[in-house]
């Protein structure tokens with residue numbers, strides 16, 4: 001065992017030993033995020049933030065291509081707005097941050113007590129820090145929408161939201177997180193339904209083609225849907241510990257908010273109707289999903305399309321002469337690769353041995369490493385090492401072609417492996433006994449009949465901690481339609497997918 005491998009074994013807890021520890025170790029080693037002095041909040045470090053930027057860019061292009069435009073709405077929402085939609089306020093009441101004052105005053109004391117809230121600065125109406133922006137956005141829609149000609153209105157915003165949490169899990173559960181929230185208004189139910197479905201398709205495409213994270217799509221049950229929605233659709237992925245993660249949701253809000261905020265439009269025939277809304281979002285939680293889908297006991301594995309660094313070039317020299325030569329070749333190679341649009345680093349650091357460099361780039365999830373020494377140079381080649389395993393020499397001339405091909409192959413292989421793992425950990429046509437054994441054992445997605453009774457769902461959750469992730473879309477359903485509820489035996493209204501979830 002080399003020293004680098006020794007260090008590796010010490011730094012990252014193996015997945016099999018403690019998945020949660022492993023997850024934290026991967027993030028720490030890749031310097032993606034850190035805990036902040038404020039409980040519940042996280043700091044996103046450059047390597048993690050770069051992944052978010054790349055995600056943002058890809059998603060934003062898709063939103064734009066389908067006719068959406070970006071806007072920005074305020075962080076603060078009048079408290080009374082939240083109360084206008086009954087289910088909505090109930091859903092968010094227990095996790096909002098509230099601004100009640102606007103000033104501090106000096107107390108004349110020393111230390112932490114030197115300032116105090118100035119009681120004279122109390123706000124007449126407290127402001128809520130947005131947990132989501134339906135209320136403030138639809139208040140504006142009421143002003144902007146007058147006629148059927150103003151529809152559909154298709155907006156999105158990239159922002160932060162706050163939902164008070166005491167338990168922190170980096171990227172997965174934090175008080176403040178970054179996301180996008182789309183908000184649209186349509187003339188009729190069909191328009192809103194089509195939009196909610198369109199976005200679900202975009203989320204799926206992004207998860208699968210960019211993150212290489214296979215997802216199930218489908219409908220949420222009433223007890224799992226968004227507070228204030230008519231219907232909620234979601235993408236759900238299975239992590240390596242066989243727990244599910246909800247990757248994104250798309251809601252058909254019906255006319256619930258347009259009635260609460262009086263968003264009306266004049267129809268072509270001259271009548272007055274309430275609009276139909278949708279809202280949809282994905283967040284920095286996706287980064288948690290990316291980590292838990294692909295990474296291994298050596299650290300982060302980033303899918304090539306979202307890797308902050310796609311190629312790391314590591315020169316191997318002994319003499320000064322070799323160093324001079326390899327430095328020139330390495331720089332040229334970097335520039336060649338960059339010209340094809342790749343994100344490349346040339347690691348010329350002198351105080352670090354090649355093995356230590358490999359170890360670092362591995363931990364950062366870099367998909368391809370190019371190693372080049374004097375002997376490689378003499379034979380006109382570089383060694384291409386894949387983060388996911390395998391090493392082979394490729395010609396130095398035209399290395400970009402070989403690298404691009406390798407990145408495409410890695411991207412496809414990550415997706416295929418994740419899908420295979422998901423299917424291997426899915427149980428179809430489960431009986432109650434099989435379900436219990438499976439969930440309490442290795443876990444995963446369980447497909448079975450569902451009677452539609454929320455009481456049945458609650459009982460399952462209480463006894464197993466598993467919830468219905470989705471009522472899957474036709475593509476994911478089992479060939480044999482379940483006839484009775486997996487749990488209570490009553491007639492089944494739909495096939496459901498259960499799992500324990502983040």
Ligand SMILES: [Zn+2]
Nearest residue numbers: 451456485488
């Ligand atoms: Zn039942």
